[in-house]
Amino acid sequence: MRLVLLGDGESPHLLKWARALAPRVELWAASSRGFLPGFDTWVPPERRLALNTSPRFEGGNAALLATLPRLAAWLRKVDADWVHAHYLTSHGTLAWLARRMGVKARLVGSAWGSDILVAPVVSTTARWLTGRVLRACTLTTSDSRYMAERMQALGASEVMVFPFGLEALPPAPADKDDALFFANRGLEPIYAPQRVLDVFATIAADWPEARLVVANDGSLAGELRAQAQAAGLAGRVQFVGRLDAAAQAQWYARARWYLSLPRSDSVSVSVLEAMAHGCIPILSNLPANRELVDPGQNGLVLSAAERLRADQLQALLPVAHRIAAENRAWVSARAMFPEAVERFVRRLQQLGGVA
Numbered sequence: 001m002r003l004v005l006l007g008d009g010e011s012p013h014l015l016k017w018a019r020a021l022a023p024r025v026e027l028w029a030a031s032s033r034g035f036l037p038g039f040d041t042w043v044p045p046e047r048r049l050a051l052n053t054s055p056r057f058e059g060g061n062a063a064l065l066a067t068l069p070r071l072a073a074w075l076r077k078v079d080a081d082w083v084h085a086h087y088l089t090s091h092g093t094l095a096w097l098a099r100r101m102g103v104k105a106r107l108v109g110s111a112w113g114s115d116i117l118v119a120p121v122v123s124t125t126a127r128w129l130t131g132r133v134l135r136a137c138t139l140t141t142s143d144s145r146y147m148a149e150r151m152q153a154l155g156a157s158e159v160m161v162f163p164f165g166l167e168a169l170p171p172a173p174a175d176k177d178d179a180l181f182f183a184n185r186g187l188e189p190i191y192a193p194q195r196v197l198d199v200f201a202t203i204a205a206d207w208p209e210a211r212l213v214v215a216n217d218g219s220l221a222g223e224l225r226a227q228a229q230a231a232g233l234a235g236r237v238q239f240v241g242r243l244d245a246a247a248q249a250q251w252y253a254r255a256r257w258y259l260s261l262p263r264s265d266s267v268s269v270s271v272l273e274a275m276a277h278g279c280i281p282i283l284s285n286l287p288a289n290r291e292l293v294d295p296g297q298n299g300l301v302l303s304a305a306e307r308l309r310a311d312q313l314q315a316l317l318p319v320a321h322r323i324a325a326e327n328r329a330w331v332s333a334r335a336m337f338p339e340a341v342e343r344f345v346r347r348l349q350q351l352g353g354v355a
Contacts, residue, residue: 001349004028004078004105005043006071006095007086009035009050013112013269014086016167018042020341028078030071032064032091049074068094072101080105082348085133088115089126092133099136108348109137113266114190116142116150131155138351141344144267146287160344163267165335166276172328173253173278178317179209182255182279184248184270187218191262192284194220194227199259199282199308201231207310212237212259213251252277256320257313260284261302267291276331278324280316282308298323298330 003021007014009031015038021027022042029039030049039048051067075083075098083105085095092109099107120127134140134156141160142148148159181200185191193214200212214224214237221239228237243251252258258274261284271281271292281299283289285306293299296316302308316323 001082001345002026002028002078002080003082003084003348004030004075004080005084005086006030006091008032008091009039009048012036012038013164015039015042016164016337017084017086017110017341019167020338021345024342024345028080030074032067032094064090064094065097068097068101072098072103075103075105078105082106082108084108084110085137086110087112088130088133089119090115092137093129096133096136106351107133107137108139108141109133110141111143111147111151111266113143113147114264116147116154117264117266118190120154127154139347142266144288144291146291147266160347162340162343163272163335163337164269165272165337165340166269166331167337169328169332169336170249170253170273170276173324175254176256176278176320176324177254178256178320179207179211180255181210181212181257181259182215182251182274183212183259184215184243184251185260185262185268186216187214187220187224189220190264191218191260193218193224195261195284196259197224197227197231197233197237199261199302200237201233202307203310203313204233204236205310207314210236210310213255214239215241215243215248215251217242248273249277252279255279256317257282262286265289272331272335275327276335278328280320280323281327292330298327 003025010033015036027043028047029043032051032053034050053063083095085092088109095107120130131154134154139158140156143164145161148161151159183196187193204210252274258279258281260271265286266288283293283301285301285303293301295301
């Protein structure tokens with residue numbers, strides 16, 4: 001079965017899909033930008049097309065649309081069974097339009113989150129376009145039941161639901177610091193990192209040993225450092241910037257608590273990683289987060305204005321080892337990516353190739 005990945009080849013997430021698909025299909029790839037070096041292992045250069053644009057996923061990508069004739073000509077030459085578009089309001093639109101220009105491959109689309117949960121809400125044009133792309137797809141994938149329901153409301157027919165999970169389960173942590181908190185979502189408005197600091201400040205006021213490590217980077221980095229300084233937390237909040245996978249795993253393994261409080265989200269791979277490392281997740285009250293956490297049992301879910309007291313967290317410490325073990329077991333059973341992709345490929349085989 002010949003399949004073309006269509007997405008951002010400079011994204012580690014698309015590379016993760018390539019690693020999972022390459023052993024199972026004849027894999028080709030087209031990128032709106034370039035390709036990470038890791039693609040060399042999984043998709044040879046002669047099977048790749050780099051469009052070398054700089055797409056903005058919030059829309060207004062005239063330069064990306066201008067590449068359509070080149071993409072369609074390449075896809076007609078490849079003559080694949082499937083074009084698998086990632087992020088539906090940009091790459092999904094390209095794939096749909098390419099079909100209208102004579103590309104015979106059937107479409108499969110994978111939603112990434114904001115292409116379903118944000119763009120169609122704030123833009124009438126994006127809503128229409130997303131619905132049109134979804135209806136053109138023979139199969140789509142979603143990483144949460146909540147997002148799948150939104151996709152079906154917009155016109156999707158068959159939606160496979162599986163988390164964008166882990167490629168391997170990490171070792172069980174040898175020891176954890178009961179007073180250590182870790183946060184690593186992007187320092188951008190949608191992830192509400194200011195609220196992470198606010199919630200930690202309330203905890204820290206009554207827990208002298210509590211410390212927070214903030215990883216990642218973004219447009220709010222400077223503002224967050226100033227916020228921590230103004231709150232008197234400069235010595236208790238550590239900003240460590242972008243981390244490679246090994247360094248990030250070390251913080252997951254040490255931290256007892258994981259903070260992720262975005263305004264909008266589907267099932268986050270970062271939350272799954274934290275759970276696999278035995279962290280207790282503290283999450284915002286979003287439908288997809290409630291698919292992962294039973295409040296008070298394996299983590300906590302905070303409503304918009306809710307704050308946490310130190311004693312609420314300390315009450316969970318006597319059962320922290322049980323929570324860690326159960327969260328790891330949940331990820332192992334339900335969120336391993338290779339097994340999910342194997343099911344995905346089997347479904348494509350059942351559906352057949354070129355229409």
